[in-house]
Amino acid sequence: MQDPGVGTQLREAPIIVITHEDPIGRGPSNYMIHAALSAGQDGWREQLWTRRLTEDTFEVACLPFFTYGICYRDIVTIDSNHLVNKVLRKSGHRTLRVALVADHASRDHVHERLHGKAVAAGLPHEWLRGTYLAVNLPPGTDEAPFVETLEPLAQTGALYWEIDS
Structure with a gap:
């Protein structure tokens, strides 16, 4: 039996990003980060408009369509890939x-x-x-x-x- 990896080319799944056309908190200095929408390697992400508070801390400036547990004005941190990795503070929204x-x-x-x-x-x-x-x-x-x-x-x-x- 041949090893399934032999003779096949490994391809990464394309990253699919859901974007916000008109975020409610649009401002002159918004910063885009992403939230992973699924575990694994299928690459679905939602682009979140934010306001940068510190190097890795951001306030959400849009209404997430598909990202659970994150709402407008929540404070989040990101990892080195600009993906949300933690909600620091809930806004109450x-x-x-x-x-x-x-x-x-x-x-x-x-x-x-x-x-x-x-x-x-x-x-x-x-x-x-x-x-x-x-x-x-x-x-x-x-x-x-x-x-x-x-x-x-x-x-x-x-x-x-x-x-x-």
Whole structure:
């Protein structure tokens, strides 16, 4: 039996980075870091906009779409590869995440309804490709009005939602 490594070329998986087009904390001196989205070698990462506080300490300046346990204004540290390696301090902010079902018949209507809800509530939010929504819930924010809108839509199969802190 031949060794599986013999005669084959080893290739690294490409790194796939999810980016933020319009982060809520965009500023003139933002610094980009990455958060690994999966263990192993498949290379999925989310680019996080931050404000540099020290050489390896940063304040998150965006709403993570897929990175769990990190929210707006949390303080994080990075490793030598600019990957988040630790959350030093939680800000108290939470992230309401919504994933619209792309092929749902009322997707565009649901998008407009949720966008209007976030604007009317004065809640900073970010969209990714018109399908993923992240809404900032500052400390003390009551999410009930948003949940009342989301729950019936989730029951019809139009979206999935969660709140991360």
